Amino acid sequence: MPELSRFKGIVIKMYYDDVSQHYKPHVHVFYGDEEAVVGLDGEVLSGKLPLRQYRMVSGWLALHEAEAYRAWNLAVAKKPFEKIEPLA
Numbered sequence: 001m002p003e004l005s006r007f008k009g010i011v012i013k014m015y016y017d018d019v020s021q022h023y024k025p026h027v028h029v030f031y032g033d034e035e036a037v038v039g040l041d042g043e044v045l046s047g048k049l050p051l052r053q054y055r056m057v058s059g060w061l062a063l064h065e066a067e068a069y070r071a072w073n074l075a076v077a078k079k080p081f082e083k084i085e086p087l088a
Contacts, residue, residue: 007087007088009032010030010031012027012057014071015075016075018075024040034048041061
């Protein structure tokens with residue numbers, strides 16, 4: 001699963017052709033032992049994250065919404081996508 005971004009101990013990844021389980025554009029977020037699937041609109045679809053890290057991820061998604069959707073469209077088409085700048 002290719003990495004989309006990494007910041008403050010949070011790793012955000014996106015699978016290629018990942019539409020079978022969650023029918024909504026989303027990312028897979030990892031923080032320590034925690035893992036969550038978060039829609040590009042910020043909705044937690046499964047799993048959990050500590051509140052602070054969730055807020056960072058949802059803020060990052062809001063800042064990079066167009067880039068995240070572009071990456072999603074490429075990933076669904078099984079094409080490589082660019083990494084997105086981390087949260088400063």
